[in-house]
Amino acid sequence: MRWMVLCLFPLPAFADALIPNRIIKAGQVIEAADISVVDADIPGTATDPALVAGQEARVALYPGRPIRNGQFGPPAIVLRNQVVSLSYVMGTLAIFTEGRALDRGGVGDVIPVVNLSSRNTVQGRIMPDGTVSVVRTEG
Numbered sequence: 001m002r003w004m005v006l007c008l009f010p011l012p013a014f015a016d017a018l019i020p021n022r023i024i025k026a027g028q029v030i031e032a033a034d035i036s037v038v039d040a041d042i043p044g045t046a047t048d049p050a051l052v053a054g055q056e057a058r059v060a061l062y063p064g065r066p067i068r069n070g071q072f073g074p075p076a077i078v079l080r081n082q083v084v085s086l087s088y089v090m091g092t093l094a095i096f097t098e099g100r101a102l103d104r105g106g107v108g109d110v111i112p113v114v115n116l117s118s119r120n121t122v123q124g125r126i127m128p129d130g131t132v133s134v135v136r137t138e139g
Helices: none
Strands: 015-020 035-040 076-078 083-090 093-101 110-115 121-126 132-134
Touching: 083 110, 110 132
Parallel strands: 083 132
Antiparallel strands: 015 035, 083 093, 093 110, 110 121, 121 132
8 A cells, every 4th residue: 555645835925016116206107117026925015017007106105115006096187276177967967067176186086176156065076088077975
């Protein structure tokens, strides 16, 4: 009779992680040349350079430190205090006016906007064309 002994030892699983090559300030767009891929097992870090390049740094990124998933996002197309087209559409009702952005953001971000006609502050989602669509609130 033959015996076979199989020993399994856990080995570290290495995955790719992205690190910046230079200091990238918050608000700067990340270029492909600004990042490098390293072998590391760090949960919650960005792994695909194609998804990070062209995005905007939300916080300062330092060389040698891994880029985490929440530290970048779409570039801002609406700036703080910018006058924006504000729309509210519900069924056949459509209201269009101007508002002043109280924060900066990129496509899909929800930011506070002051309606310049009524002086009320509403929450609006930034659309790809730079307009802001009022977010409906339940209640």
